[in-house]
Amino acid sequence: MNNYPEKIYLNGEIVAHADAKISVFDRGFIFGDGIYEVMVQLGGRFFYEEAHLNRLQDGLQKINIDYNVGEIRPAIEQLLSAVELTSKDCLLYIQITRGVAPRQHSFPKDIKPTVMMYAVPKILPDINTIHAGVISREDFRWSRCDIKMTSLLGNVMLNEEAMQNNCFETILYRNGVVTEASHCNVFFVKNDVVVTHPANEFILDGITRQVVLELCKNLNIKVEQNPVTAIRIPQMDEAFLTGTSTQIASIQKIDDYEFYSGNHVGPVTRRLQEAFLKLKNYTVV
Numbered sequence: 482m483n484n485y486p487e488k489i490y491l492n493g494e495i496v497a498h499a500d501a502k503i504s505v506f507d508r509g510f511i512f513g514d515g516i517y518e519v520m521v522q523l524g525g526r527f528f529y530e531e532a533h534l535n536r537l538q539d540g541l542q543k544i545n546i547d548y549n550v551g552e553i554r555p556a557i558e559q560l561l562s563a564v565e566l567t568s569k570d571c572l573l574y575i576q577i578t579r580g581v582a583p584r585q586h587s588f589p590k591d592i593k594p595t596v597m598m599y600a601v602p603k604i605l606p607d608i609n610t611i612h613a614g615v616i617s618r619e620d621f622r623w624s625r626c627d628i629k630m631t632s633l634l635g636n637v638m639l640n641e642e643a644m645q646n647n648c649f650e651t652i653l654y655r656n657g658v659v660t661e662a663s664h665c666n667v668f669f670v671k672n673d674v675v676v677t678h679p680a681n682e683f684i685l686d687g688i689t690r691q692v693v694l695e696l697c698k699n700l701n702i703k704v705e706q707n708p709v710t711a712i713r714i715p716q717m718d719e720a721f722l723t724g725t726s727t728q729i730a731s732i733q734k735i736d737d738y739e740f741y742s743g744n745h746v747g748p749v750t751r752r753l754q755e756a757f758l759k760l761k762n763y764t765v766v
């Protein structure tokens with residue numbers, strides 16, 4: 482089958498994806514009861530691997546799945562070797578669900594998590610060339626968006642609206658303030674100050690978000706972790722999205738409000754993109 486990785490990792494084994502079997506009573510399937518992580522390997526190492534694996538462990542702890550992420554490193558090596566991606570640029574997806582049990586909300590104490598991973602070749606562009614048009618919508622998701630859970634229906638529905646409108650993303654507002662986007666974090670720039678929603682339960686604290694905050698520090702760019710009210714969007718000078726695959730994408734337009742005409746990228750966004758590129762290439766920022 483095209484577009485699927487031929488082999489995947491499932492509970493300690495490498496199997497052809499077409500032969501991989503998970504019980505229909507897996508709580509990941511029934512309830513979306515699981516945590517996932519996505520990271521990219523660039524130039525032979527995973528970009529911010531420790532931060533990604535720490536977030537995975539943290540998510541598992543938040544929902545009481547008993548799994549030690551320390552065990553996963555050899556499994557990643559096993560998978561990469563089986564799919565001939567050792568040291569190659571690729572994207573790794575990790576999913577740990579609570580496991581299999583008769584369907585009821587409460588779960589047994591001795592349940593064993595289901596661990597699934599796949600890796601696919603992935604070449605990220607050197608510098609981001611996206612000039613994103615985005616729409617804005619009410620953030621109707623639950624109030625624990627800090628948990629990177631597999632049940633992403635809200636995000637899927639909100640992202641679909643962007644697709645229907647030929648846009649790159651949907652940025653979200655809750656109680657009138659911009660939180661994040663369906664699969665990215667959102668930043669604004671006003672008077673050379675970078676402004677983004679604080680990392681609380683209304684957003685996923687993206688690893689790329691954390692990298693950008695670190696870059697701001699290194700570049701002496703002032704940061705305010707404060708929510709921006711949606712009605713103030715037209716007063717902002719620049720806006721951009723961050724995410725593992727998206728990297729740093731300049732926002733050209735939100736709904737009918739155009740930050741720039743054409744492919745212009747604001748100066749602060751551009752500085753951050755350039756610094757990010759150096760980080761990716763492991764040169765000093």
Ligand SMILES: Cc1ncc(COP(=O)(O)O)c(C=O)c1O
Pocket residue numbers: 636661662663664665666684685686687688689690723724725726
């Ligand atoms: C809702 C949401 N916000 C933000 C992000 C960005 O996170 P990261 O930079 O770790 O990829 C993601 C990534 O999947 C996401 O799903």
